Amino acid sequence: MTELLIVSKPRGRIHKWIYGQYKEYLSEISFDKSGSLTLDVNATGGQLRPYNEGDIAMRFKTPDIKVILKQVSLWLRQTYDSTTYDIDVELWSDNDGVPGSKIATLGTLSVSANTFTEYQITGLDVELDPNTYYWIYCPKPSDHHASSDLRLECSTSNVYDDGYVWTSNNGQYSDYDLHMKLVFGGYHEISFDFIYAGAAEKRLEITFTSSTGLSKITVNDQDTGTDLTKEESIPQADNYVVKLVVTDGVDYDLAGSLQRWLYFNKTSITLDDLNVSEAYIQEIEYGADGGVLRIDDDPAGDLVGSANETIQFTDILVPFRKLEWISGGGEVLILGVE
Structure with a gap:
């Protein structure tokens, strides 16, 4: 009678445990x-009158990072005694080189000076896309006196390559720029x-x-x-x-x-962590600070290594149930048996 004996060979896996590295x-x-988060268009020498031009807008391009419009300055004056006239300022999108649609009302400027003076809108928080064209847009004031007596300072030659003036009555002024300053966060x-x-x-x-x-x-x-x-x-x-x-x-x-x-900041490892029934140390590669590796919570078996030292266990198996770095760190090559 012949008997057949079936033997199951355990499977081994190599694990690398790293700590402190x-x-x-x-x-x-x-x-x-x-780039710059200030756009300062120093456009002088000319002026635009809302009564003649209708809505007046200035095209600009944002920097190459995401920006938040914080402040708008325009240079304006009025031509009638000490009267104060109001003009709204809006932000519009670009539509193939002309104003597209309104994004936000930025504020209202109250103009009283009879020489060109900087008027600011501050405290804004409007996020804009990078490398994108937008428009600072001033609708024609509905008040007849305001539209007649207000003036916006501009140039009569190109001073800003990425921008130009557009008006609702007369279209694009390719060589005109508004005197304007924009301040961004970004x-x-x-x-x-x-x-x-x-x-x-x-x-x-x-x-x-x-x-x-x-x-x-x-x-x-x-x-x-x-x-x-x-x-x-x-x-x-x-x-x-x-x-x-x-x-x-x-x-x-x-x-x-x-x-x-x-x-890698796990200071200890066990058989359960490795999901194996047995485990053996094959090699320890200590880090730049050296270290002390403890086996099974027993100080008597501490394996001490100096900076960048490597210890190999080729002729003897070093079994463990738990490994813990007491100081320092490094890489441990482990043979695990399932």
């Missing part, structure tokens, strides 16, 4: 943005995925080659100050929006790169 994850994201936005399901903590780091004008950095709306390093904790998420916020009205030059990092 940072690992780059995916490729870096580069950025390079420069930020460069970096949006990206960070999909990772392991034991490490997600970290981010920005390296600047230029940070002119930077006022703060936010990560998913969390303020990190003016720098972002991999040593800082951040909100854990699958998607991130990093904003490089620029001080209102200043020139900016933001260049550099953003790197995603994994920070």
Whole structure:
């Protein structure tokens, strides 16, 4: 009689456990943005009268980052004694080189000076897209005296390449610009995925080659100050929006790169964590600070290593139920048996 004996061979898997170290994850994201958050169109020498022109508008282009319109200045005067006349100021979209539709009413300017004077609308908070054309739009005042006696200062030659004047009665004045100043707030936005399901903590780091004008950095709306390093904790998420916020009205030059990092901060590991029935140390690679690795909560079995030292266990199996870094850190190569 012949007996058949079936033997099940256990399966082994290699695990790498890392603690106290940072690992780059995916490729870096580069950025390079420069410009100014003040548009100052010093257009003088001419004037426009609403009574003759109807609605008067000035085209402009936003910088290469997302901006928030904070302030509008126009230079105006009136021609009748000390009377004060009102004129509304609006923001319009662009429609292939002419005003499109109204986005917002920005405010009303009350003009009393009889020489050209700067009149401001402040406290605005209108978000605009980057590299996009818009219009500062002044409807003709409904009051006959206001439309007749108000004047808007302008140039009679081109002083601003991305803009020109348009009026509802006479169309485009390609060589005219309004005397106008716009002040923006702004930020460069970096949006990206960070999909990772392991034991490490997600970290981010920005390296600047230029940070002119930077006022703060936010990560998913969390303020990190003016720098972002991999040593800082951040909100854990699958998607991130990093904003490089620029001080209102200043020139900016933001260049550099953003790197995603994994920070391994689990100080101990067990058979249950590895989902194995047995586990053996094959190699320990200590980090830059060296370290002490404890086996099964027994100080007598501490494995001490110096900076960047590697210990290999080739002739002997070192079993464990639990490993814990008491100090320092590094990488441990583990053979797990299911």
